[in-house]
Amino acid sequence: MENTINGKLIEICEPQTGTSANGQWKRQNFIIETFAQYPRKLCFTVSNDKVDMSRFAVGSVVMVYINIESREYNGKWFTDFRAWRVDDGQPLQPNNTIQGRVTNVFQEIGGKNASTGREWKRQDFVIETVETYPKKIYFSVWGDKTNKSALVEGKEVTVNVDLESRQGSNGGWFSSVQAFRVTEGIVQMGTPAGNSAYGVASNNTATGAPMVAPDPITPDQLKSNDESDGLPF
Numbered sequence: 001m002e003n004t005i006n007g008k009l010i011e012i013c014e015p016q017t018g019t020s021a022n023g024q025w026k027r028q029n030f031i032i033e034t035f036a037q038y039p040r041k042l043c044f045t046v047s048n049d050k051v052d053m054s055r056f057a058v059g060s061v062v063m064v065y066i067n068i069e070s071r072e073y074n075g076k077w078f079t080d081f082r083a084w085r086v087d088d089g090q091p092l093q094p095n096n097t098i099q100g101r102v103t104n105v106f107q108e109i110g111g112k113n114a115s116t117g118r119e120w121k122r123q124d125f126v127i128e129t130v131e132t133y134p135k136k137i138y139f140s141v142w143g144d145k146t147n148k149s150a151l152v153e154g155k156e157v158t159v160n161v162d163l164e165s166r167q168g169s170n171g172g173w174f175s176s177v178q179a180f181r182v183t184e185g186i187v188q189m190g191t192p193a194g195n196s197a198y199g200v201a202s203n204n205t206a207t208g209a210p211m212v213a214p215d216p217i218t219p220d221q222l223k224s225n226d227e228s229d230g231l232p233f
Contacts, residue, residue, distance in 0.1 A: 005042060005064045005163065006092040007032030012053050028053060029173065030083075031165070032062065035091040043165035043173035044083040051086050063089030068098065068163075068177065070126065070138035077126070077138035079175045081163065098137050098177070099158045099186050100127035102151055125151050125179075127159070130186060139177035150184035158187040 011031040018025055028046045030053055033039050044064055046053060056062060065085035070077050103126050110121035122142050129135050139161060141148055150157050160181035165173050 003066050003068060003096045003098075005032065005034065005044075005066060005094060005096070006089045007034045007042065007062065007064070009056055009058055009060050009062050010041070012056070012058060031173075032064065034094050036094055036162075040162070040164045041166070042081060042163055043167075043175055044081045046083050046086075050084055053086070056086065061089045061091060063087045067135065068137050069135040070177075071136070072138075077124075079138055079177060081165070081175050094162070096161050096163060097158060097187075098127065098129065098139070098161055099156070100129040100134070100137070101156050102126070102153050103128050103136065105151060105153050123148065127157065130156070137177060139179050141179050141182075146179055147182055150182050155184065156186050158183040158185065 009030065010033050013029040013031075015026055015028040017027075026048050029043055030046070031041055031043050033041050044066060063086070064083050065087075067082045067084065068079065069082065070079040072078075104124075106124040108121055108123040110119065112119055120142070121144075122140050124138065124140050126136055126138050129137065139159065141151070159179045160183075162178045162180060163175070164178065165175045167173050
């Protein structure tokens with residue numbers, strides 16, 4: 001599923017290379033900062049020289065075409081923002097949508113922020129995209145601002161999302177997808193996603209007990225995003 005992100009290029013990382021069971025590989029990360037009201041940093045990965053990042057300068061505005069994909073490993077989900085094209089861009093507000101069938105509904109978790117003392121709660125979901133080569137995308141819904149009634153296993157949904165990447169103390173990047181609007185059904189791109197600011201409610205409810213979500217992943221728990229991190233992909 002194609003998404004595009006506009007932002008200011010703030011870092012181009014050194015390429016990384018290695019050898020896996022599938023042969024030689026090469027990947028390169030780059031970081032942009034979005035033009036949202038509350039700007040976010042996003043880390044993208046380019047594999048095997050699909051994009052020549054040497055033609056872009058730090059500080060320039062770029063438009064990045066990406067695929068979003070999440071994979072499960074040892075009970076935790078890891079999300080990659082994979083860039084397959086980068087063009088010169090212009091400042092635009094981000095607007096990203098994912099669509100697919102809900103495959104996993106995890107149990108809601110919550111706690112208290114250690115530094116602020118504020119209560120928080122979060123529920124995680126996985127959808128499988130509706131496209132020629134389906135991908136799984138793991139995303140979170142924070143608090144009660146988003147209508148989650150359509151997020152039922154087996155149901156097709158359209159989800160408006162924010163993307164974010166954070167850097168851990170070991171230098172690795174952790175990327176996440178956060179939903180702020182959920183609409184039941186597959187909405188045609190360019191079509192308003194309902195009258196509600198938080199999506200259209202479903203009359204159906206889940207028929208079984210929710211799954212237990214993996215423990216929340218913090219940036220400090222993550223290793224560097226390359227083939228040497230032990231992940232099987």
